[in-house]
Each structure stands twice: as C-alpha cells, then as structure tokens.
Amino acid sequence: MKNYWTVEELAKELQVTTRTISNYLKSGELTGTKIGGQWRFTLEDIRKLTGEASLNNPITEFIENFTTPETFQQSLLALNIPIKNQEELETIRDQIIEQYNQVYSGGNRRFNYELLSPDYFRVILSGPIKYTLNFGAWLEQKFY
CATH class of the missing domain: 3.30.1370 (Ribosomal Protein S8; Chain: A, domain 1)
Structure with a gap:
C-alpha cells in the first residue's frame, strides 16, 4: 500500500496541473510534509482536500x-x-x-x-x- 504521493502523482490522480497543487498548498487547502525538500501527501491529506466524509479509519x-x-x-x-x-x-x-x-x-x-x-x-x-x-x-x- 502506498503511504505518500508526490506533487506530480497527486496532480495526475486528481487530473489537475502541478501548479494547481501548488496553489492548494499556498492557500492552505492542501497540507503535506516536505521530505528531502519535496512535498509528500498522505491519504488523509488528500481526503481533507477532496472533502471525503470519512477522514478516520x-x-x-x-x-x-x-x-x-x-x-x-x-x-x-x-x-x-x-x-x-x-x-x-x-x-x-x-x-x-x-x-x-x-x-x-x-x-x-x-x-x-x-x-x-x-x-x-x-x-x-x-x-x-x-x-x-x-x-x-x-x-x-x-x-x-
């Protein structure tokens, strides 16, 4: 099971541009963690952005x-x-x-x-x- 997604992977999954992901980060709509200078996103980060009802397991x-x-x-x-x-x-x-x-x-x-x-x-x-x-x-x- 995948634990983290990159900006590029998330953009592809959501069918948006990497610029849109950057804008989500700047506006605070998306949170993530910087690892080695690059953003990584957990499933919970993605669920918060997309508004899925169940953020908890x-x-x-x-x-x-x-x-x-x-x-x-x-x-x-x-x-x-x-x-x-x-x-x-x-x-x-x-x-x-x-x-x-x-x-x-x-x-x-x-x-x-x-x-x-x-x-x-x-x-x-x-x-x-x-x-x-x-x-x-x-x-x-x-x-x-």
Missing part, C-alpha cells in the same frame, strides 16, 4: 469508540463489492445509501465506502448487532 474508530459496556453490543461489517464501471458503482452506492437510510434510524450506526480499485469498492457498516447482520444479509442477497 472506520475500523480504528469502531475499536476506540465501542469499548464501554453501553456500546459493547455493537458490530462491524466490511464487504468488498465487485463493480464493472463507474456507473455501476454509483448505482450500487445509491441503492446501499437508500437502504441504509430506510432500515434503521437509531444512533451508533456508521456507513463508509471507498473505491479500492477499478473493480471493487468496500462498504463498512457498524452499529447494533441486529442492524449490521440484517444489512449484511440484504447486501448479500442484492449483490452476491
């Missing part, structure tokens, strides 16, 4: 937040879902979000997704055990 967040007796009856479910293209990703993502919003409206539930590769994206759910098991069963029926 949902698994770490789950472990840190659900350790008291009141929250111990929580569970975490992570699935890698195959996709054929960006359009299919958006369709599946929208179906999952709609189901997520309809099934359970209580607290202590989380939903994260991320594109792993052009062929897979990951869904991570956490919440009450019954909720995550039922949602997992729905995902299995719908997409596997």
